[in-house]
Amino acid sequence: MHSLLIVHHSSDPPTGAAKTESDPARLLGECGYIIESAHTREEAFERVGETDAAVLALPITEMNDWAGVLMSRKNVPVLWWCTAETATLSVSACEDDVRIDGVLSPHMKPSEIHWILHFSSRRCYERVQWAKEREKLLARLEERKWIDMAKGILSKTKNISESEAYDLLRKQAMNERKRMVDVATSIVKVYQLLHEPS
Numbered sequence: 209m210h211s212l213l214i215v216h217h218s219s220d221p222p223t224g225a226a227k228t229e230s231d232p233a234r235l236l237g238e239c240g241y242i243i244e245s246a247h248t249r250e251e252a253f254e255r256v257g258e259t260d261a262a263v264l265a266l267p268i269t270e271m272n273d274w275a276g277v278l279m280s281r282k283n284v285p286v287l288w289w290c291t292a293e294t295a296t297l298s299v300s301a302c303e304d305d306v307r308i309d310g311v312l313s314p315h316m317k318p319s320e321i322h323w324i325l326h327f328s329s330r331r332c333y334e335r336v337q338w339a340k341e342r343e344k345l346l347a348r349l350e351e352r353k354w355i356d357m358a359k360g361i362l363s364k365t366k367n368i369s370e371s372e373a374y375d376l377l378r379k380q381a382m383n384e385r386k387r388m389v390d391v392a393t394s395i396v397k398v399y400q401l402l403h404e405p406s
Contacts, residue, residue, distance in 0.1 A: 211242040213259040214289070215252050215274060217266060232265050232289045232312070239318040249277050256281050261325060261332075265289035268306060275307040285309040285332035287324070309335070351389040358392035361399045 214232050233243045244259055246252035256262055256278045264274050268288060275286045287310040288294070310328030312321060355377065362373035377395075381388040 211244065211259045211261075212236055213244045213246060213252065213256050213262045213278075213284075215246050215262060215264045215266060217247065232263055232314070235314055236263065236312075236321065239321050249274070253277055253281050256284060259284065261285040261287060261328065263287045263289050263312060264308075265291070265294055267294055271306045271308055279307075283332065283336050285325070285328040287312050287328050289313070351392075354389050354392040354396060358395040361395055365399075 214236070233245060237243050244255045246255050252262070252274065261284050262275075262278050264271060264286060266274060266289075268290075271286070271288060278284060278286060286308050288306075288308045290311050290313045309331040310324045312324055316324070355374075358377055359370050359373040362368065362376055363370050366373070366376070368376070377388060377392060381391045384391060
């Protein structure tokens with residue numbers, strides 16, 4: 209991980225002591241990371257494509273909205289820059305399902321920052337893998353639904369058992385060189401059209 213996108217609320221950078229204590233761009237830049245900044249959703253969406261992770265220096269109550277904007281463009285680790293300013297209202301948001309992969313603070317040492325970024329990268333990868341697995345499982349459930357409906361229709365119309373209906377469905381799919389779910393969907397849709405009340 210080499211480049212980070214830092215998202216702030218306004219284009220006005222902190223001044224004085226607040227700047228030296230909580231400026232993520234300065235602190236992360238000193239740790240050797242290439243820093244990009246964004247202050248609007250449009251800038252964040254555009255610039256996240258070129259970075260390895262996003263650091264949100266925002267109140268935790270805004271994390272999910274901003275994470276959604278960033279992840280609609282690219283799946284990157286999203287970290288929260290936790291300071292006295294960004295932690296306001298955080299207690300009320302503790303119960304929320306906040307989509308962040310790690311937390312950084314201005315009081316961390318460079319080695320701690322590197323480890324947090326490393327672990328957040330792994331967490332992001334796992335989150336993406338789980339989302340893909342979930343999509344596959346939902347697709348399989350949907351396919352199973354169509355196949356079960358087609359089996360029921362074949363069983364009823366041909367007066368055969370469900371296992372015989374399944375074999376018939378499988379043979380028809382092989383003969384037509386189609387997936388079983390496609391044949392099943394066709395059977396169900398034709399049956400629904402024929403038995404639709406006029």
